Amino acid sequence: MTQNQSTVSSCDIVQRLKKKGDFLHLSRQQPRLFSKPTDFMLSQHTNVKIIAEGIICFEPLSLTDKDIVLSCGIHGNETAPIEICDDLVRDILISKIVVKQRVLVIFGNLAAMDIAQRFVTENMNRLFSGEHKNIEKDQTINNERRRANQLEQSVRAFYLGRVDDSVGSRYHYDLHTAIRPSKNQKFAVYPFQHEKPWDKQQLQILLACGVNTILLSGSPTTTFSYFSANNFNAHAFTVELGKVKPFGENNMSDFKEVIDTLTKMLCGQSLELKAFEQADFLIYKVNQVINKQQADFVLNFADDMPNFSDFAKGEVLAVETGAIYKAEHDGEAIVFPNAGVEIGQRAILTVIPTTI
Numbered sequence: 001m002t003q004n005q006s007t008v009s010s011c012d013i014v015q016r017l018k019k020k021g022d023f024l025h026l027s028r029q030q031p032r033l034f035s036k037p038t039d040f041m042l043s044q045h046t047n048v049k050i051i052a053e054g055i056i057c058f059e060p061l062s063l064t065d066k067d068i069v070l071s072c073g074i075h076g077n078e079t080a081p082i083e084i085c086d087d088l089v090r091d092i093l094i095s096k097i098v099v100k101q102r103v104l105v106i107f108g109n110l111a112a113m114d115i116a117q118r119f120v121t122e123n124m125n126r127l128f129s130g131e132h133k134n135i136e137k138d139q140t141i142n143n144e145r146r147r148a149n150q151l152e153q154s155v156r157a158f159y160l161g162r163v164d165d166s167v168g169s170r171y172h173y174d175l176h177t178a179i180r181p182s183k184n185q186k187f188a189v190y191p192f193q194h195e196k197p198w199d200k201q202q203l204q205i206l207l208a209c210g211v212n213t214i215l216l217s218g219s220p221t222t223t224f225s226y227f228s229a230n231n232f233n234a235h236a237f238t239v240e241l242g243k244v245k246p247f248g249e250n251n252m253s254d255f256k257e258v259i260d261t262l263t264k265m266l267c268g269q270s271l272e273l274k275a276f277e278q279a280d281f282l283i284y285k286v287n288q289v290i291n292k293q294q295a296d297f298v299l300n301f302a303d304d305m306p307n308f309s310d311f312a313k314g315e316v317l318a319v320e321t322g323a324i325y326k327a328e329h330d331g332e333a334i335v336f337p338n339a340g341v342e343i344g345q346r347a348i349l350t351v352i353p354t355t356i
């Protein structure tokens with residue numbers, strides 16, 4: 001952060017936001033501006049509620065049928081989604097676009113953005129569904145846990161906060177970029193649905209965003225998207241948009257489809273979705289969740305091997321004292337491998353092709 005920016009006083013804040021739309025910038029630079037909730041109107045058509053630094057809600061006065069949560073920066077160094085959401089929020093605030101649906105935009109881990117790291121103390125996307133409260137006796141509540149709790153409360157208040165007590169159809173796109181490249185550049189994790197069927201219409205929206213690879217989650221998790229899916233029946237997804245790059249180094253044309261589709265959804269325009277066809281997708285289900293149990297856990301493949309690289313049955317994926325982890329099927333692929341996680345956390349997910 002540069003120091004030559006003029007500071008903004010809390011009385012100037014509304015005019016400043018309507019003129020420059022730099023909510024994220026001010027949230028990072030002067031979070032205290034948003035220590036109390038702020039409400040204001042945009043041109044008599046949209047009510048803006050700033051819930052806290054990095055958390056902003058837009059409510060059109062006209063009738064709406066969708067409640068859409070867009071979250072980004074749950075991992076602080078995943079810049080492309082942060083830039084996408086920053087642009088959308090700016091365009092709404094300066095009235096370049098007008099939303100026709102209720103929208104909550106969340107910039108998750110501001111402190112981690114400032115140090116260009118995934119997190120400060122721990123991975124926030126393992127802290128939802130109340131996991132943030134689960135602390136050992138000698139631990140204190142760190143900022144990531146505090147923030148995860150605040151994000152849960154903001155999402156709850158948003159979904160349950162329609163003025164007429166109606167229930168909108170609920171969406172949550174938690175936008176990320178992956179640490180490593182991927183054979184399928186954009187992919188989405190579809191949270192575990194318990195008894196409910198996978199929704200093909202939702203996959204068509206992802207396809208319109210340029211996401212054709214879907215990973216069906218097989219069990220409850222502590223991710224943000226599972227929180228919204230499980231607690232609020234939201235159509236929620238963790239969407240991976242490509243590889244992590246520093247701020248300003250993303251080629252925004254790589255994200256044109258996702259930006260266009262989200263903008264259309266927010267602005268109430270038709271998405272003109274085509275009918276579902278299995279052949280348009282690569283769909284995987286989880287086969288193994290390999291947790292690191294020992295400090296000497298090592299991957300048996302190159303550090304930069306892309307996500308969704310596949311293995312033959314019996315090939316060794318990772319080794320640690322007391323265990324050798326192997327592919328159980330031909331074509332079993334690896335996702336999110338990370339030998340550097342804490343002991344007890346997931347070091348590799350393996351997936352196999354499936355259909356829905």
Ligand SMILES: [Zn+2]
Binds near residue numbers: 176177
């Ligand atoms: Zn991430």
